[in-house]
Amino acid sequence: MPYPRKTLSSLQASVWNDIVSSNVVRGLSLLSRSVLRPLSWAFANLAWSNDDYIAWCFRQSVPWTAEAENLDAWAALRGIYKKDAMAASGLVLFTGCAPGTELAAGTAIMRADGVSYTTSDLAIAGGGGPLFAPVVCDTNGASGNCDGGIAFVLLTAVDGMPSSGVSSGPITGGADIEQEADFRTRMLKAYASRDGGGRQDDYVEWATAVAGVTRAWCNPNGAGIGSVVLYFMLDDAQAAHAGFPQGGNGVASADPRYVTATGDQLTVANAIRVSQPVTALVVVCAPLPFPIDVILSDLAPSTSGQLSAMQSALGDLYVRNGSPLGSVISQSAIEEALLSTGASFTLISPSGPISVPLGYLPVTGAMGGK
Missing domain, CATH: 1.10.286 (GTP Cyclohydrolase I; Chain A, domain 1)
Structure with a gap:
């Protein structure tokens, strides 16, 4: 007692x-x-x-109530370390440059919303005039991530090239420092599991150790015998894209047997390459969204705030129950999530369980009424 x-x-x-x-x-x-x-x-x-x-x-x-440096020490006994904040990186494209124009490493570039970046290497304009400058965000964190086509500008003019450019594809890899609650959860899962050399749980543990990764799933033989398909999500780092990774599916850059991943997928693939079994073909993939539309009748109160609360409740349900390995969302679970907001209604659709196919994650779709 x-x-x-x-x-x-x-x-x-x-x-x-x-x-x-x-x-x-x-x-x-x-x-x-x-x-x-x-x-x-x-x-x-x-x-x-x-x-x-x-x-x-x-x-x-005890590890489940330890704090600060004591929590770090308990986690280190299982080889679990807190994920540091990471800086985003990618390419910025400048068109219309004079062929051979050089943009030196260390050049300051600013995004349209004021976030600053620095070129990480020398870039030289090609014969057709394009110049692809590799950049790294000056501030660690998810705020450095952005989509392709976002405007950038040089802070100092360079002869032979325009001062404005755009991101060439998504700029990814930025992640905030891991919160203590998430760190503790990873540590306790490590204590609860046994060491292995490529078990299903090992791939999940390796993936969630990467900065920004919040959820991961492993599908053994998902791309054929001897392969492993690894799905993951970046709920915080890619919150602007509902947590879905930005990049191309594939393998680590050191594996020549399959197409090389890009963006967030490449970051995860390269990170787990050092831990995975040497013969496994590990394909890192982003799940695809599977919207679930909901139709209600006799909704009370029928306000924008109530609809927003219902959308949030459904989003929480899908995060807890969704899996890209194939999942079923029951009609009763959807109804219970909606009732938890305090509303009264009649659920018209869905009228039965929703089967989410392999490779997809359920997300909130349209919510309408009759």
Whole structure:
């Protein structure tokens, strides 16, 4: 049974009672200005502080309640380390350049919304005039990610090339530092599992150790015998795309047996390459969205706020129950999620369970009424 720790007020009352019962005051109550009263408060505070420190030490002595550097130490025993914030990187395209124009490494480039980047290597314009400049965001975090076609501008003019360009494809790889709750969850899963050399759970553990990856699924032999198809999501780093990775599916850059991945998929493929079995063909893929439309009747209250709350409840349901390995979302689960928002309605569609095919994740679709 749990140990009933005393409160500060109960400790103070206990000290007062001890003083009275010890006959120091001849069985009389303490006077309001008695010197023993502040002394009893001081002793009670000291005892309470000692109890608090012992309770803190107990919390640090087990991995599921340890905090800060103690949590890091427990996780390190299982080879789990907190994911640092990562900077986004990609290519910025400048067209209409004079052939042979050079853009030096370390050149400052700014995105249209004010986020700053720096070129990571020398770029030289080709014969047709395009110049592809590799850039890295100056600030670590998911804010450095962006879509292809976003406007960029040079902060210092360079002869032979225009000052404005656009991102050539998505700029990816940016991720915020891992939150302690997510870090603890990964650590506890590692303690609960056994070490392996390529089990299904191992691939999930390797993938979720990559900065920005929040969920992962492993499909053994998904691309044929001897292959592993690994799906993953970036719920925070790619929140602008509903968490779906941005890039091309494929394998690590060091594996010549299949098409090389790009963008977020390449980041994950390269990261797990050092841990995976040497003979496995690991294809890293982004799930595809599978929208589920909902039709209601007699909705009350029928307000935009209520509809937004329902969309959020469905989104939470799909995150908890969805899987790109094939999943079924029952009609009753959808109805329960909608009822949790406090609304009254009649669910017209879906009228039965929804089967989500392999490679897809359920997402909220259109919500209408009759």
